[in-house]
Amino acid sequence: MASASLSLFSTLSKLSSSLPTSPPKLSFPLHSLSVKFNPPAFSLSFPPIFPGLSRLHSPKNHRPLASLTDMASDKRVFDSGDDLAVSLAKYTADLSDHFANKRGAFTVVLSGGSLIKCLRKLVEPPYVDSIDWSKWHVFWVDERVVPKDHVDSNYKLAYDGFLSQVPILPGHVYAINDALSAEGAAEDYETCLKHLVNTKVVDVSAASGFPKFDLMLLGMGPDGHVASLFPGHPLLNENQKWVTFVKDSPKPPPERITFTFPVINSSAYIALVAPGASKADAVYTALGGGSSQNAETLPVQRVAPEGVLTWFLDKDAASKL
Numbered sequence: 001m002a003s004a005s006l007s008l009f010s011t012l013s014k015l016s017s018s019l020p021t022s023p024p025k026l027s028f029p030l031h032s033l034s035v036k037f038n039p040p041a042f043s044l045s046f047p048p049i050f051p052g053l054s055r056l057h058s059p060k061n062h063r064p065l066a067s068l069t070d071m072a073s074d075k076r077v078f079d080s081g082d083d084l085a086v087s088l089a090k091y092t093a094d095l096s097d098h099f100a101n102k103r104g105a106f107t108v109v110l111s112g113g114s115l116i117k118c119l120r121k122l123v124e125p126p127y128v129d130s131i132d133w134s135k136w137h138v139f140w141v142d143e144r145v146v147p148k149d150h151v152d153s154n155y156k157l158a159y160d161g162f163l164s165q166v167p168i169l170p171g172h173v174y175a176i177n178d179a180l181s182a183e184g185a186a187e188d189y190e191t192c193l194k195h196l197v198n199t200k201v202v203d204v205s206a207a208s209g210f211p212k213f214d215l216m217l218l219g220m221g222p223d224g225h226v227a228s229l230f231p232g233h234p235l236l237n238e239n240q241k242w243v244t245f246v247k248d249s250p251k252p253p254p255e256r257i258t259f260t261f262p263v264i265n266s267s268a269y270i271a272l273v274a275p276g277a278s279k280a281d282a283v284y285t286a287l288g289g290g291s292s293q294n295a296e297t298l299p300v301q302r303v304a305p306e307g308v309l310t311w312f313l314d315k316d317a318a319s320k321l
């Protein structure tokens, strides 16, 4: 079993490295579109009508429609990690059905860290059998600039804990080109995204001109960072690039690529998944009004998508609310 996984891993790694690194030249540069960047503002208020909610349905019928009403909640707090994982799996599966039917594709953005463990129920029945995995396209909101088989790689983390256990097409898994420098990998990933926007695999936000992913699964660090956007870092204000790089990440390893806030905030749905006591202070700052007037805004407080934001917390993370 282990060797089968290893050989699958190496096949997938090879396939991923053969992803378009120099896609066809675009007929127009998307980044030259006029871009409206919303200044950082944290808001938990939702649009009066949740995008697409009324059209959500459950063709394979393991998910009763009535349960979709709990998607109206902005914050879900669970007694256990297992309860959180079950709810997150159901939420993801419902959105997968919705976007597969609406667009013929479901674009999902992963983080690293503890998020991958929180996806563990997706690889179990009923979801593993009922989700149309062929529609999934998988991206990373941030990635460490290390080889794909390195212990620090977010790709490897996701592959070992999730991707190797579901039939997502290898060509739909968009890992970074790990042969490049941080600058090169960020540029390459942005070029790849432009190609996918141009071919309509990835949607585009009419409001911002940035790519609009169907679902972004964001983790949050104890310091309130999301993706590789860290407190006090100038990259928090990047408003032109889609993908950029850091070489001084306070969380090791230092070299990473990351989506920028305009891309994060153009998402249709964001799940902010932050379990554990170490997240309680940042959760309080973000949701409980815990910061004083002079305190620096945490990166997570800048997460304010065009679409719907839902927090997934356990009782330890929510203990200070």
Ligand SMILES: O=C(O)[C@H](O)[C@@H](O)[C@H](O)[C@H](O)COP(=O)(O)O
Residues within 6 Å of the ligand: 111, 112, 113, 114, 115, 142, 143, 144, 154, 218, 219, 220, 221, 222, 225, 226, 227, 228, 251
């Ligand atoms: O590469 C990374 O470091 C991750 O992608 C990062 O953005 C992660 O989501 C947060 O650091 C939260 O990680 P934890 O959930 O493990 O605290």
